[in-house]
Structures are given as C-alpha cells and as structure tokens.
Amino acid sequence: MAHPDLHPVERALGYTFKQPQLLVQALTHRSFSTPHNERLEFLGDSVLNCAIAQQLYSHFPDLPEGVLSRLRSNLVRQQTLHEIATALALGEHLRLGDGEVKSGGRNRPSILADAVESLFGAILLDSNFDQAQLIIQQLYAKRIAAIDPATPAKDPKTLLQEALQSRHLPLPHYELINATGHAHEQIFSISCNIPALSILTTGTANSRRAAEQAAAQSAYEALSK
Amino acid sequence: MAHPDLHPVERALGYTFKQPQLLVQALTHRSFSTPHNERLEFLGDSVLNCAIAQQLYSHFPDLPEGVLSRLRSNLVRQQTLHEIATALALGEHLRLGDGEVKSGGRNRPSILADAVESLFGAILLDSNFDQAQLIIQQLYAKRIAAIDPATPAKDPKTLLQEALQSRHLPLPHYELINATGHAHEQIFSISCNIPALSILTTGTANSRRAAEQAAAQSAYEALSK
Structure with a gap:
C-alpha cells in the first residue's frame, strides 16, 4: 500500500x-x-x-x-x-x-x-x-x-460567559455605544468590556442582539489567543 | 440569441x-x-x-x-x-x-x-x-x-482618514488598550475612537500596526453603514 x-x-x-x-x-x-x-x-x-x-x-x-x-x-x-x-x-x-x-x-x-x-x-x-x-x-x-442540530452550537456570549466563569472572573459588561440610521437600517454598536483582562471589544450589527454577539465573539477570540 | x-x-x-x-x-x-x-x-x-x-x-x-x-x-x-x-x-x-x-x-x-x-x-x-x-x-x-499592483489598495487607516477628512471631522484617536502573551506570541488590542460619530472600535492582532489597521477597518465599516 x-x-x-x-x-x-x-x-x-x-x-x-x-x-x-x-x-x-x-x-x-x-x-x-x-x-x-x-x-x-x-x-x-x-x-x-x-x-x-x-x-x-x-x-x-x-x-x-x-x-x-x-x-x-x-x-x-x-x-x-x-x-x-x-x-x-x-x-x-x-x-x-x-x-x-x-x-x-x-x-x-x-x-x-x-x-x-x-x-x-x-x-x-x-x-x-x-x-x-x-x-x-x-x-x-x-x-x-458529531454535530447535533437539535442542540445548536453555543453562541459567542455563552462561550465567553463560560470561559470567564471557568477562570472565576466576573461576567463581561455590555454597553450600547452608538445607534445610527433610520428605522429600517439602524446600526448598533455595542461594547463588551472585561476589565479584569483589559479586554474591550466592539460589535456592530443591525440588531442589538447581533451587535452583542459580535462584540462577545471578538472578546472570546482575544481571550483564546 | x-x-x-x-x-x-x-x-x-x-x-x-x-x-x-x-x-x-x-x-x-x-x-x-x-x-x-x-x-x-x-x-x-x-x-x-x-x-x-x-x-x-x-x-x-x-x-x-x-x-x-x-x-x-x-x-x-x-x-x-x-x-x-x-x-x-x-x-x-x-x-x-x-x-x-x-x-x-x-x-x-x-x-x-x-x-x-x-x-x-x-x-x-x-x-x-x-x-x-x-x-x-x-x-x-x-x-x-483595473487593479494596479504598483499602487496597492489603500489600507483601512488611510481610507478612514480620508473619509473623515471629506466630512471635515478630526482624525481618529488610536490607543493601546492591552498587550498580552510572551515575546513570540504577543497580542495587541488597540482602540480606534471617533468621538464626533460615537464610533469606538477595537482591533486585536499580533502586531501593533495590524491591530490599528483592524480597529480602523471596523470603524470604517461602521462609518460606511
């Protein structure tokens, strides 16, 4: 062979x-x-x-x-x-x-x-x-x-929260820093702050929820590097 | 036909x-x-x-x-x-x-x-x-x-600067907010702040320059939305 x-x-x-x-x-x-x-x-x-x-x-x-x-x-x-x-x-x-x-x-x-x-x-x-x-x-x-579609992948906010909890650190703080545009095209910017690790990221998206997840994703990546 | x-x-x-x-x-x-x-x-x-x-x-x-x-x-x-x-x-x-x-x-x-x-x-x-x-x-x-490799595409910092200048706004402020890791694997987080537009983004990369460009890229996207 x-x-x-x-x-x-x-x-x-x-x-x-x-x-x-x-x-x-x-x-x-x-x-x-x-x-x-x-x-x-x-x-x-x-x-x-x-x-x-x-x-x-x-x-x-x-x-x-x-x-x-x-x-x-x-x-x-x-x-x-x-x-x-x-x-x-x-x-x-x-x-x-x-x-x-x-x-x-x-x-x-x-x-x-x-x-x-x-x-x-x-x-x-x-x-x-x-x-x-x-x-x-x-x-x-x-x-x-191995992916079970009935138990969807954890979202970034959940992953970040679990990673911080496993390190006995407080939860991140999310804050709306900007919202622009008209009703149908509003864009939200939300920051994710983890003072204990000096991590501060921002997510921008067309919903608050998506902006939070984007900010959490960046923070999770910064944490994992 | x-x-x-x-x-x-x-x-x-x-x-x-x-x-x-x-x-x-x-x-x-x-x-x-x-x-x-x-x-x-x-x-x-x-x-x-x-x-x-x-x-x-x-x-x-x-x-x-x-x-x-x-x-x-x-x-x-x-x-x-x-x-x-x-x-x-x-x-x-x-x-x-x-x-x-x-x-x-x-x-x-x-x-x-x-x-x-x-x-x-x-x-x-x-x-x-x-x-x-x-x-x-x-x-x-x-x-x-139409791409001329001799005149490379403008980098995000340049694009952002030009966009702000065309709106008669002051230049963004970049600040190092975090540097972690050992010598060969340092990770830098740099924020890009445009107070006039309430835009605050963060870039994370393994060099200060790349982190600045990443932060500028996010800010430029927020600006263009």
Whole structure:
C-alpha cells in the first residue's frame, strides 16, 4: 500500500502531490525561507471556508444562516485546525527558522493551524477545488457527523460567559455605544468590556442582539489567543 | 440569441438555471416568503470569497498575503456588490414584502448585495464550484484588470482618514488598550475612537500596526453603514 516515496504528510492526508514543491511550500514557515506558506494560507483559508459552508448547507437543510455561520466558525477556528494538525503530525515536518524552533514553534497553535490551511491551498493549486474539498470533507467528517442540530452550537456570549466563569472572573459588561440610521437600517454598536483582562471589544450589527454577539465573539477570540 | 423563456437576470448573468426555483429563491428576500435567500447568501458569500482569492492569487503572483487580503476586502464588500447588482438590474426582480418595497428596499444596498451573493450560491448548487467561479470571474474581470499592483489598495487607516477628512471631522484617536502573551506570541488590542460619530472600535492582532489597521477597518465599516 504505502508508496516508499510518499511524504508522511501525504500519507496522513490521503493525497499525493503531483507538484511536491507545493507540499514543501505549504510546510515552510516564513521564518525559514521563501517561498513560504503565507500566500497558500490565504488561498487555503478561503477554500476551507467554502468547503465547510457547502458541507453544512447540505448536511443541515433546515438550519438558518446564522446557525450555519456559527457552526462554521467553530469548525474553522484555530483550535480545531490545531487539532487537525496534531492528528496529521504536522509539527515535526514544518520547516521553521532556528529561532522559531527554539521558542517552541513546532507546537505553536497559530503556526500549525496556518500550515493546515496552507495544505488546503496547495491541494487546490495541485488539483482543483473539488479535490481540496474532498480532503477537507474527510478530515472533518467525524466533526460534522458529531454535530447535533437539535442542540445548536453555543453562541459567542455563552462561550465567553463560560470561559470567564471557568477562570472565576466576573461576567463581561455590555454597553450600547452608538445607534445610527433610520428605522429600517439602524446600526448598533455595542461594547463588551472585561476589565479584569483589559479586554474591550466592539460589535456592530443591525440588531442589538447581533451587535452583542459580535462584540462577545471578538472578546472570546482575544481571550483564546 | 435571446431565449424567450430566459429570465432577465439569467440573461444579465450569462447563465441559464437548470433548476429555475434556485434563481427564484436567490431573488426572494425574507420579507416576502420562504424559501428565501438567506441560506443561499451564506453559501454564496463563501464561494465569492474563494473565487476572488483564487483570482487574485494567480493574477498577482508577487503580492504578499496581506495585500491580497486587502484587495479581496475591497472586491467583496457591500459597495462593490451593490454596483454589480445595479449593473444586473437586480432591484426590479427582487421579491420583497410590501413593507420593504414601500421603504425603498429595491434600492437598499444591503438587500441588493445579499441577492448577488445568493445568486452565486444558487449557481453553485445548480452546477458546481467551477461554474460559479466562472460567472464571478466574468462579473469581476474589469475590476481585477483595473487593479494596479504598483499602487496597492489603500489600507483601512488611510481610507478612514480620508473619509473623515471629506466630512471635515478630526482624525481618529488610536490607543493601546492591552498587550498580552510572551515575546513570540504577543497580542495587541488597540482602540480606534471617533468621538464626533460615537464610533469606538477595537482591533486585536499580533502586531501593533495590524491591530490599528483592524480597529480602523471596523470603524470604517461602521462609518460606511
């Protein structure tokens, strides 16, 4: 089965590159050399978003757009990509500059997550969108199957509240800072303030509720970084 | 040439739907009836982002990720989609509830932009990704050809500054509100404050410069809404 020339990452992905230099580039951090993987990451991020959007759209025909969007955020965020990178054992195959290696770059979630996205971009260029989507589907199959549409994904306010409670910190403070526009097009800006962590974010949307959720989402991301 | 049964939007797009109900759904605002276009918009937004990412990637082989990302933001933002909707004369074909029609919904940029994205989602479902990408490429060909890589897209801070100057308003005030993490993974939060407009946004990134730009981007979006 196993082709002797196959790169371990190709074996883990279940995909053989026709242009192996694309695989090498996807695994090359900017601290190592050029060409590095930043442009591939840009491409791969959009491929991932689109592939997951399609998967969720067809898998959950009854869920509204807002829930699909939230489910997707969970699936494409750094933490999930980090888990996928770990399952693919990407860390040991990354090409990093000496400084990055010494400071633990092989285990850094942001570097690993970026490399996963870069791989998706590399597969797109090496083959086409459908092929990249297929690999993404395989990597995400169990995660998508595990989603129970009856218990929708937690919204950002809930996630933020739980994260703060687990750290024994007080709840965030939401405040309306601006509302502009006419009745049918009002835009609300709401701030989310967590003084204990010096986190202050703002969300802007066409409803107070959506603006609060957007502010909470930014705060949750700041907290998770 | 013109097929008598062709919907005017099909003629404008240069695409004939095999499943005309998808076209109807893409043109149906939630104020009219279900099935409306919100789920298609979710799908179409991701198709558009991915198609434009690929276009920019191949068209500008020497531009770094950050510039590609900024160029894409300009191409997929509401204002550009509104222009495309106008060129397609979408407004007159939208299916809107009575209240929306009376309050000028046919000319509302957000409704028109959402309908354009929905059309991309509908084409994806009716055919496949490559077909949707082809239509997007045709609609964007002149805009992408007009980009001069030697004069990069204006960054959000510059755009915001120009917008404020044109309104004779003072410049925004940027302030570092937080910096966390160790040397190699520091995260900065910077606020962008425009008291005259009650706009206060925050940007979070791994450099002060990127955090400022993120805060400026949010403020610019709040300003443009």
